[in-house]
Amino acid sequence: MxxxxxxxxxxxxxxxxxxxxxxxxxxxxxxxxxxxxxxxxxxxxxxxxxxxxxxxxxxxxxxxxxxxxxxxxxxxxxxxxxxxxxxxxxxFARLTALENLMAAAPGQPGESILLNWLAPGRVRAREAEVLERAEESLAFLGLSQVRDIPAGNLSGGxxxxxxxxxxxxxxxxxxxxxxxxxxxxxxxxxxxxxxxxxxxxxxxxxxxxxxxxxxxxxxxxxxxxxxxxxxxxxxxxxxxxxxxxxxxxxxxxxxxx
Missing domain, CATH: 3.40.50.300 (P-loop containing nucleotide triphosphate hydrolases)
Structure with missing residues (x-):
């Protein structure tokens, strides 16, 4: 420190x-x-x-x-x-555990309708990065087994x-x-x-x-x-x-x- x-x-x-x-x-x-x-x-x-x-x-x-x-x-x-x-x-109770993590990532060009039209390659590349980071985070936390379960169905812990x-x-x-x-x-x-x-x-x-x-x-x-x-x-x-x-x-x- x-x-x-x-x-x-x-x-x-x-x-x-x-x-x-x-x-x-x-x-x-x-x-x-x-x-x-x-x-x-x-x-x-x-x-x-x-x-x-x-x-x-x-x-x-x-x-x-x-x-x-x-x-x-x-x-x-x-x-x-x-x-x-x-x-x-x-x-977000109705989104899966994976989707909850992906939604938290900043700087996603796919949030812009215009960039989806003008820079689709950039949007896809960032989505791939976010997906990889979300998968790594689930593995780090020991939550890979609940990857596709709606977050509202998870236990409190x-x-x-x-x-x-x-x-x-x-x-x-x-x-x-x-x-x-x-x-x-x-x-x-x-x-x-x-x-x-x-x-x-x-x-x-x-x-x-x-x-x-x-x-x-x-x-x-x-x-x-x-x-x-x-x-x-x-x-x-x-x-x-x-x-x-x-x-x-x-x-x-x-x-x-």
Whole structure:
């Protein structure tokens, strides 16, 4: 790891008199798998939404590799390499697993009616490239056996893996994962965790993960950032955070971690 992938400075988001995020500041190191945890209502999802361009901050700044991206829309951030997944997968239910991956690939000239007429060779060449990349992604994720099955018929864990596959079809640099373990059986959760590690190690993806499963966070993430009441409470290794009295009080309700 070297440098900072994402820098959040004094970020706030107000809804009338409610301050969902209230001056949060933190950094996501380049090449890291960073965890973002906190009790319900801590501001985690709102923070993700602002980083991903789905919501505009009331104040504060967000920088990606030194570039100010505050308030930029999702489609612009996508082309910078910032990709976000959701707690409930957002697949195209009627398309097959393969078609879902192919649809995620950027820069497809076949989307232009004019280019289909004027440059059919270029369209076919790009389609072949996208198909090959989609097949490779399915194989990487261990999903080749569901290649031609509609995504809506897949299990929850397979759909989470498919979402990771869609990030692989892009030029992802920073991947924001919203509860990858939610609703997933333990066997598939191990596979998802392994895929995250491999994408980090082999493809250089930087991850930021919201997750309520503390064992998963401990196994995957370093550093871990704790939000409480819209602010950063602490940051560090999970082993230290589990013993922090402030975290025990705010996140674990005064009980053992």
């Amino acid at each position: 070297s440098g900072t992938a994402l820098q959040v400075d004094a970020l706030t988001r107000h809804y009338g008199g409610v301050r969902a995020v209230n001056g949060a500041s933190f950094e996501i190191p380049e090449g890291s798998i960073t965890g973002l945890i906190g009790p319900n209502g801590a501001g985690k999802t709102t923070t993700f939404n602002m980083i991903a361009g789905a919501e505009t901050p009331t104040s504060g700044r967000i920088r990606f590799r030194g570039q100010d991206i505050t308030g930029r829309p999702t489609h612009e951030l996508f082309h910078l390499g910032i990709v976000r997944t959701f707690q409930l997968p957002q697949e 397979q759909r989470k893996l498919l979402e990771l596959g869609r990030t692989m079809m892009t030029d992802a640099q920073l991947v924001l994962l919203d509860e990858p373990g939610a609703g997933v059986n333990p066997t598939l959760m191990l596979r998802i965790a392994d895929m995250i590690r491999r994408l980090n190690a082999e493809r250089g993806y930087t991850f930021c993960i919201i997750e309520h499963d503390m064992d998963l966070i401990a196994a995957l993430c370093d550093p871990v950032i704790v939000l409480a009441e819209g602010r950063v409470l602490t940051r560090g290794a999970m082993a230290d955070i589990r013993e922090d009295p402030r975290v025990i009080e705010a996140y674990f309700g005064g009980g053992a971690a």
